[in-house]
Amino acid sequence: MSSAKLKQQLSIQLKIKTCDVSHLVPVSTNNLHVLMSMNEQSKVTLVDIRSGQLLHEIKLQGKPWAVCMTSANLAATTLDNKTIQFMQVNETTLKMDSTMKVDVDVVGIAAHGDNLVVTHAPPGVRIISKDGAVIHSLNNELAKREIFKAPLFIATTSDGFIYISDMRLNKITRLDPSLKILQTFSGPMLNVPRGIISLNRDQLLVCSRNTIAEIRPSINSMADLMRKEERLESPLTLCFFSKQKNICVASATDKGTGKILVYNLE
Secondary structure, three states: OOOOOEEEEEEEEOOOOOOOEEEEEEOOOOOOEEEEEEOOOOEEEEEEOOOOEEEEEEEOOOOEEEEEEEEOOEEEEEEOOOEEEEEEEOOOOEEEEEEEEOOOEEEEEEEEOOEEEEEEEOOEEEEEOOOOOEEEEEEHHHHOOOOOOOEEEEEEOOOOOEEEEEOOOOEEEEEOOOOOEEEEEEOOOOOOOOOEEEEEOOEEEEEOOOOEEEEEHHHOEEEEOOOHHHOOOOEEEEEEEOOOOEEEEEEEOOOOOEEEEEEEEO
16 A cells, blocks of 8 residues: 555544543444543443444443454453453443453553453553463563653554554554564654554554654655644544544544544545
8 A cells, every 4th residue: 555645524523521532443344433432531432423422331440541342342441450341342332341450550452363462551561361361571671671661552463563652752663473573663753652553564553743644664664644734733542444444533622622533545
């Protein structure tokens, strides 16, 4: 795929009092329904972003950070009390499922084959089974150098590679399926990077301070996808609907509310 081009289609004002959307993921490729983790409200919500309609929400026993789909009808979110909460998901409703306790403060989460990959504090990343067993681990102590400072969100590719955004080191780290570091990306375009997604094996998009950056690992390149007049106020997280070729970006506004911007990927 050539360099991405984004054409804005919709701007959906979220019907929430504060902009505390920390992460969002698509539920399926059949519609534009997303799961949103609402950190300050201790909720995960299911939203139709075409209309901004809240379809369902569940109150959690902790503040959620990231959320991911682990299968077609099961999601998982990290909580601030060293817990991963699983949830059953269908087109319009959510239901609590099992919980899993861990021994670190988990932040980011993504499906990785039959397992999960999580970022955490103290700064590090782990691949864990769905019953909590640690399969691979990487942190500053093991590496004997500072490789992470505030690892946040995670993108995975179909061939098992892992990308981690670090908002305090202003970089993206590429890891192989056993958590060996392969590449790092940094520079002016990666200013407090947060949400990150993979479009395919060799194309990623990252929320930077006021823009969306594209990373192409095979040629070790980065590109700014926003012209100056298109710059976003504060992009927080984003997701990709492959069937519709839509990119959805959750962004803060100067009034403290939130909105979803929907782009066509060209």
